[in-house]
Amino acid sequence: MSQIGQDAPPVWRIGTNSFDVSDRVEWEKHVHEARHELLWGSRGTLTAETDDGYFAVPGALGLWIPAGVAHRVVAAAGTAFRCTFVEAEIAPVAPSTTAVVIPEVVRALLDRLEAAPYLAPAARLHAEELALGLLEPVEVATVDLPIPSDERTRRVAEAILADPSDDRTIEDWGRHVGASARNLSRLFVAETGMSFAGWRTRARMRRAIEWLAADHTVVSVSRRAGYATPSAFVQAFRREIGRTPGEYASARSRSARISA
Template sequence: MTAPLISLPQATSSNGPFVIAVELSQSDARSTRAHNHARGQLLGATSGLLSVGVGGQQWVVPAIHAAWVPPHCTHSIRSYGPFSGWSVYVAEDTCAMLPAQPCTIRMSSLLREAARRAATWETGDLDARQVHIADVIVDEISVARHEPLGLPLPCDVRLLRITEALVSDLSDNRRLEEWARWAGITPRTLSRRFVAETGFSFAGWRQQARLLRALELLAEGKAVTVVALELGYDNVSAFIDMFRRSLGTTPGRYFEAGAQ
């Protein structure tokens, strides 16, 4: 487990500045065990991507997104490779105007630059200019567009076996009936329980898993063609169509937008 970005008294109290920002780069991966604190936390990667575990879900957070974790919400974090990222901690009473549930958001250029500016401040009370920037950060979090980047896991051990096998090899294109036979469950039960326990159909869950993995690979700089084949798509067009349906744009334009 790596050291916290801010001290325990800062994380567990609303005393001090209502916004505390930190930016950090380290040569090794960053990993924190499940924990919670009184301040809300907005966190993201400066480059690459993070995985945030919260509420029985795993969220992949590329550099163009950020994850919002409300006060007292248990979460864990790990980076893919060396860590370069940032966090904004918001005092609990200020979080009343922010999302009550954890979510992933698309970062605006204004929010990104305001957070980076706040990360340069020295510890202590905020002056009038800093208060203005901190207010901008809170406002930007409150109006940011939510992005569907979560991947809930089922509780049924048979379904969990299937999801674990899928995640280990997302190019596996076996049909629902074949997976049901492999796990010792009827296709009808598999289909019904997948929706009940994850909110996704079996096909929808696999597509979401592939989308998250695609974001990881694309953030690492892999070519769209390589990513499509690695995820089991017969051709690049089918992969791009899936990406566009899910996120409203092509892979290339999606990451270009995040760099703005």
């Protein structure tokens, strides 16, 4: 399997790698200095983290990552997606990491460019310019979630991200990692700028966006995110994201219709 952390072969100015993973795969933070990157999915849950935020990439959308931007990517088990590299000399679709609508015609053009690398230069240039020109930036919800570096707080953070429904108290977590509740609380504030409770809420929203992007129901997501009722989850989601889960899903659906 190709490595997402490696640039595509230099086939003209645009090249695409295809990925179909049976198990969860994580590509640690890396940078492509000479190429922009377009991540676009077709099945499953693909997430990316940059300094601009944490993005869940639904099948109807793609994620534009400009050249030189460090990013970490995670593909859930059963995810299929594409990674299109664009030479950095080409003007970026957006100056920062941005979700983009990918119309069906763009998907077809990118597939054609990959399947026929020896197109006549003029035809290929026209197809490349058309594909990039039809990409449309769109606003999506993102969650900024600093990950603590201290071993004890990081263990807690990773456990909560793995299972946001885990409702252990700060005292419980302190006993689990060998730290007092007071010290653990102090570390969370010092390393993330948030209280433990605030960080856990943000972590729940981060996973919730991921699950909503994969078309799980609000009821299912509220339970998996650790909320006793869907209404409690909806209220928390609105406070953190600025819209309800239903409004978030509707925005994604509109983007899907635009891309059809």
